[in-house]
Amino acid sequence: MPKAKRMTKQKQTILEILRSTTCHPTADWIYEQARKKLPDISLGTVYRNLNVLRDEGEIMELNYGSTFSRFDGNPRNHYHFVCESCGQVYDVDYPVQNQLEKVIEEKTGARVQYHRLEFYGICSACLENKDGQPS
Template sequence: MTEHAATRNTIQRTLVLDAVRSLRSHPTSADVYDVVSRKHPGISRATVYRNLGVLAARGDVLRVEVPGGADRYDFRNDVHYHARCRVCGAVVDVEVPEVQQLSGCAQVPDGFIVEGHQVMFNGVCAKCAQGSNA
């Protein structure tokens, strides 16, 4: 793929970005595919997944790596953290004051360049705690 092809906006890329924004719930790639394919049945799963990768690489969406689960995508690409419910798997945004300074505080080996970080809080969401599924 040429650099130009990776950075230009395509109809498919716009559809994928719109789907991530419409779901607003940290969707998986399968969730995004379901939304896009309902409106455009001819689009392939590979096209949706490839475009999610391009959007994440460009910084248009945030790829949230979920240990032991499917990666999620977030339309918010500012610095913030996430929490994952161990019961239902829901992923939600977590606001942490002074988070901008965390990368600068990290003590890393000489020569290592910190380019970013992710933190995932684990626990039980309020809905699952109320349902005593915990």
């Protein structure tokens, strides 16, 4: 019999925080928000619960090779834009191109389960603030 997923108060709070924002926050930001509702929560508890939520498919972890990950309350596959100037990460409203998976399977002979795609560049706010000159 499969083990039932237990929804603790801490896990529920973290999930609510992630689902209420589109900023793709770090664990530290989530921790600061969670402390407003649960003052005794520890950073370790936040990290453990983020890992559990990711493993259960409730959230998405975005790791860009930096020293910290960002988290997304939307677990469905979708694309992201990463600003190389300010570090902002946001969703790109564009349909996932599932046909890419079939193309790669045909080219490699491998079985693709899913793909992730991020676009990198300078966001419109940074372009406006710097007269079109990326930093």
